Amino acid sequence: MIGSVVLQQGMPGIRVISVCTWRRNEKSREQQHERQRWPVRVTPPGETLEIPSYQDGAFADTGFEIYKRLFEVKRKDQINALNNLVELNDVNQQYKIIDIMLKGLFKVLEDSRAILVAGDVQPDGPFPEDEKIKDAYSHAVENSAFFGDVVLRFPKIVHHYFDRNSNWNNLIRWGIGFCNLSGVFDGGPHAQLLGLMAQELGISEKSPDYRNPFRSDQSELFPNTDVFQKALRDEEKRRKKEEKRKEIRKGPRITRSRSEL
Missing domain, CATH: 2.20.25 (N-terminal domain of TfIIb)
Structure with a gap:
């Protein structure tokens, strides 16, 4: 700064x-x-003029307030990217893209949590000044928010991965808690995101009037449940075949001489 x-x-x-x-x-x-x-x-002459110091924050926005504005810019980019994914209208491609995306997202979230915990950073404490910790702070907040966007727009695909992964469950529970205490979401256009995400994931109990704002009356984002289930089965088969090929390539190779043959 x-x-x-x-x-x-x-x-x-x-x-x-x-x-x-x-x-x-x-x-x-x-x-x-x-x-x-x-x-x-x-x-007047002889009178002392007292000016509040810059360090007192009288003249400048705090780092936290500046970050909140940068966060809004980042959120627009994230939502635009997801809208493009929705418009793709290809379940198989959406499945593959979200698979890769979630693995990267939770890796970043895990690394960010490690840095923040090691630095004893409290989400409701002073905004960090160290660049490394500041990056970890922003990554934790932005990736938690982005995951909320993904799960609300693609609940079936996300549940297919998330419900079987206890590590991801623990990470996003921490992320939601961190974001709630940070104040970044307070009073902004994304104030309801954390609550909706927690309810959709089953982390918090669903309120009687809970409704996923992106879920249609038909079949969430997919017009035919059978098509979606078939896409899931096809993708699972593809992944299993790929894993088998990798295991074969990693296995030992035995070569024989001509005399042995």
Whole structure:
């Protein structure tokens, strides 16, 4: 986080202190500027002018508030990606893509949890300043949210994987708890996401009026349950064949000389 203070001439007798802060994204190299103005009374000669310090947070948004805005940008990208997956309208392809996606998502979530736990980071504590911990914080929050998007839009596919994986269950329980305490979701457009996700996964008891907002009256996102079940069976067969081929390739090879033959 970098900050600078600039004095500018404003109304007569008033100077405006303009504070510019930004957080540099190491991947995109883009700078995101947040600017606010603070009027200060010009003091007569001999009188001391007291200006709140930058460290006190008087002039700049906190790192947490800046992150919340960046989080909203990230959420738009995530939802756009999922909308493209919905429009694919091919169960077999959706199955394969979600399979790969969830494995990567939970690997990142597991690594992020390890870093945050090792750093004794409390979700309701001060926003981290260390870059490594800050990245782990954002990865934990964003991947937990993204998994909520996936399970609400593709509940059958996700349940097919999630319900048999106790490690994923433990990870997302931790992720939901972390997000709830972080305050990132409070008062925003995604405030209901964590609760809906927890109910859909069976982590929390479903309320009487619970309804998946993305579930249609027909068969969730799939018009024909038989087609979906067939896609699951076909994909399971493909995966088993692939696993057998890998085992054969890993097995020892015995070569014989011509004399032995």
